[in-house]
Amino acid sequence: MEVQKEAYDAHCHDSGPEDFLRRVPCPKNQLCLDEDNPTHVVSGTQLTYAVQDIxxxxxxxxxxxxxxxxxxxxxxxxxxxNASLHYQLTLVNGDPSAADHNPFEYQFSFDKQDTVEIYLVCVVFYGCILVPLQVYAACRQIHPITRLFTAVLVVQLAGLLFDTLHLLVFSFDGEGIEGINIAGDLFNILAQSLFMMLLLLLAKGWAITRMMLTRRLLLFALWGLYSILILTLYFWNMTEVDVVQDIDEYQTWPGWLTLGLRVLIMVWFLGELRHTMTYEHNTNKLNFFLHFGAATLVWFIYLPVVALIALQVSPLWRYKLLLGFTYSADLLAHSVMTYLLWPDRSEQYLLLAYEADLSSELEEFNEAPHVLNHPKDTTLLTPLCDTESNHSTLLKIHT
Structure with missing residues (x-):
């Protein structure tokens, strides 16, 4: 046994370099029997392991x-x-007797250190920049695409706030709030699912080229399957993957299925986008589809690539690598979408509902001497033309 070769024991292995072993149960309100130097024991505890891996x-x-x-x-x-053990173990990164602890490192395992800073940066970007801008845009432009994207950003911010709150509490007590953490993760999954739906709808030209969706069953089936898989992956990683195992969430069968389906959806997305652009002749809309397609393709492909790279990365750095790349890619994709869907720009290619109040003009027109008054049940059809999209809408006016 490796432990037996390295562990110190006063009777059997006094040359052992590592102080690994503690016999339990310890005497009540006293130090454990293996603690032969009380000065090395943290005050208020019965045993202390001092690990030095600088x-x-x-x-x-x-x-x-x-x-x-x-x-x-x-x-x-x-x-x-036969004994019933009651114990409370506290593991920290640093000397408990020291006064200069880094609050974002002291309670965290090395592989989870610096994650608080990642979440705080994301909260600042979403909470202070993206969400306020998009809410303002949604107030200026009432459109289903704008509303759906606003919902994506709001849900994403909610998830980040919950996760950040959990980590901040964890940095003080080493436990955090598990319910808040789960809620934050579920909000993040919902935001990713809604964003995927938005991308698929735009690829089909919904509310840009057409208002009617074709092959809706396939679209919602792919979206629903992907949403179920990422939810399954989350709970599988939380309940089935042992922390001792040297794997991450994408090295499990739900993880591989999620990545494979993501690539499949990307191929379908490109096919639908190409089909939409084939039947579109408006220059502004074609430019939008080109920029949108390029940015979305990067968002689709980054996760499988990063997951493959993570296989070659030490577990000590793997979690932070995946977390940093995931939130950076999402933040970049959301920023690009905010730019593309900004009202001053998107009104050139979104199908907007124009509202016109022509009541006063119609009254003056009807009172003119050369115009015959129509019966009350007569309906006038007035065309409203959109010069950019070459579409016209018939406005029904009851007189």
Missing amino acids: NSPRFWYLSFVACVWNSSTCKWQRSNH
């Missing part, structure tokens, strides 16, 4: 085993002592 970080685990190192034979044997 040059290279690594994972450390605590294990309870029902066996004992026999001091007479120096062999491991099963313990027949």
